[in-house]
Amino acid sequence: MVGLAAAWALSDAGLRPRVVDPGEITDRATWAAGGMLAPMGEAREPGPFLHLALSGLERYPAFVRRLEAASGIGVGLHLDGKLLTATRPDDLRKLEARRDWLLADGHPVEWMDGEDARRLEPSLSPHVRAGLLLEGNGRVHNRDLQRALETAVAVSGVATTRGRVSALRSRGGRVEGVTLRDGRTLDAPVVVLAAGAWSGGIEGLPRPLPVRPVKGQMLAIASPDRPLCRVVTSPDVYLIPREAPEGPQVLVGATSEEAGFDRSLEPRGQAALEDGARDLVPQLGDAPVVERWTGLRPGTPDDLPIVGPDPEVSGLWYLTGHYRNGILLAPATAHLLTEGLTGVASPPAAFRVERFSDPVLVRGSGRS
Ligand SMILES: Cc1cc2nc3c(=O)[nH]c(=O)nc-3n(C[C@H](O)[C@H](O)[C@H](O)COP(=O)(O)OP(=O)(O)OC[C@H]3O[C@@H](n4cnc5c(N)ncnc54)[C@H](O)[C@@H]3O)c2cc1C
Known part of the structure; x- marks a missing residue:
């Protein structure tokens, strides 16, 4: 999603991006996510993360209005609050x-x-x-959001190449383009690296990129009687109401x-999620997963996240490392990238x- 949000924003700003995408939807963190937009629940303290996350949230209503209009796909935005709960004295x-x-x-x-x-x-x-x-x-x-972004990007005329980048090409401190795994090459004066958890695996980068995969397991329980109106969390789990085509x-x-x-x-992780959900909302009873x-x-x-230009190779930009909050942050980081590439403002040092x-500079980020 992060790369697509950036391509959409860059095209809007009058640039002519090309997206290189393997097209395997279920591989993406964006497909796997829960879709929470929760700056105040994710931050640990005031700081750069909270600031960016709040700016992401602030952008969401207009971002979604434009996205739904451009794509014709509803993305189910609800901003009716998130409820954090505690049961044990420590919590x-x-x-x-x-x-x-x-x-x-x-x-x-x-x-x-409690009442x-x-x-x-x-x-x-x-x-x-x-x-x-x-x-x-x-x-x-988030899954509809991904589909809507793909449609909006296509409608806006952004070109897409189906393929997987294997290496960055650069010479004399300047980017020249990329090589794809099947041997094709693409020329470009600017390359934005937005490959999520796979970003560090691209060859030819001028530095090791410290982006690592952090696995998250999830599950969905059918709940015909709609037990929740909004996102609710305990320290063990978060629960997100979702309208699916099946109910x-x-x-x-x-x-x-x-x-x-x-x-x-x-199985252990899955069982812990199920137990945590049924403890927090007993009404889920034995509703099926x-x-x-x-x-x-x-x-x-x-x-x-990592947002900004490489200090040594001109034309190489990073837009990756969105960790637990890429759905929330994408509109804000796409904006930072666009401002950077159009010379309006440089992304913050953080x-x-x-x-x-x-x-x-490597210190607490202010997120939990
Ligand atoms: C279980 C779980 C729950 C989450 N819940 C939330 C949440 O509630 N709220 C929230 O804001 N965030 C959440 N997140 C985090 C969020 O999903 C990610 O931060 C965000 O999706 C990252 O987006 P991305 O585009 O960088 O990565 P991805 O969505 O993974 O996309 C990466 C893209 O790069 C492509 N790619 C990979 N390698 C190459 C290559 N070599 N060449 C070309 N393309 C390549 C992939 O095919 C893919 O299209 C959650 C994540 C997980 C796993």
Whole structure:
């Protein structure tokens, strides 16, 4: 999604991008994601991540309006809040701490006791002791969003090459284009590397790119009686209401595993997700699991995305490492890239690749 959002934004700004894409939809983190848009739930503290994530959220309504108009595909944007819950004393203290820093930093959050939380979401377990409503956070149907972006990009006249890039081509400190795995070459004065978890595997890069796959398992439970109105989390799981063609579902996520490029389902992780979901919303009872899947988040050492030009090879730009929040961040990072490439403004230092060669700059990102 990140590359497509960028191509759409660049084409809008009058540039003529070409997308190189293998076209294997279910490989993508964007397909595997939950579609939450939750800056205040993901950030650990005020800082560059929260700032970028809030700007991503702010862009979403207009981004979706334009996308739906251009593609004719609805993407199910809901910004009716995300409810964090706590049951155990330890978790309650952590939730209070989050409430305190979010309020001190001026964000719209509402504290609730267990009864208030159940008034908002009646199917929550009687064990829930407190809730924190993150107002204006929400969700989008990420798979429809991906389809809509593909259509909008095609309609806007952006060219697409089906294929997989094997190497960057550069000479004398300037980009010349890319080589594809099947031997074809493409010439280009600018190359934007936006290959998600696979970004570090492209040959010919001027530096090792510290992007690694972080596996996430998820599942979907069929829920004809629609137990939830909004995204709800416990410290163990998050639950996302989803309208699927087969009927209403609750998506349950997600594990976080350092397993390289392995994308297999693993029974223990799946069982933990199921148990966590049925504990938080007992009404799910023995409603059937209708889908199970995994995806690879593009992680970085400080959990922040990499956005900006390479300092040594002119014409090479990075747009990768969106980790747990690429759906949320894509419109904002596409905007940063477009501003950079059109000379309006440079991306902030916190997101530039140089930070990995400067130990002072590699520090806490402010996301959980
Ligand atoms: C289980 C899970 C849950 C998540 N939940 C959320 C959420 O609720 N909210 C949120 O904001 N984010 C979420 N994320 C994170 C989000 O999905 C990612 O950050 C985001 O999708 C990354 O987008 P991307 O375009 O960089 O990567 P991808 O969507 O993985 O796309 C990478 C693209 O690069 C292509 N590619 C790979 N190698 C090459 C090559 N050599 N040449 C050409 N193309 C190549 C791939 O085919 C693909 O099209 C979740 C992720 C996971 C796994």
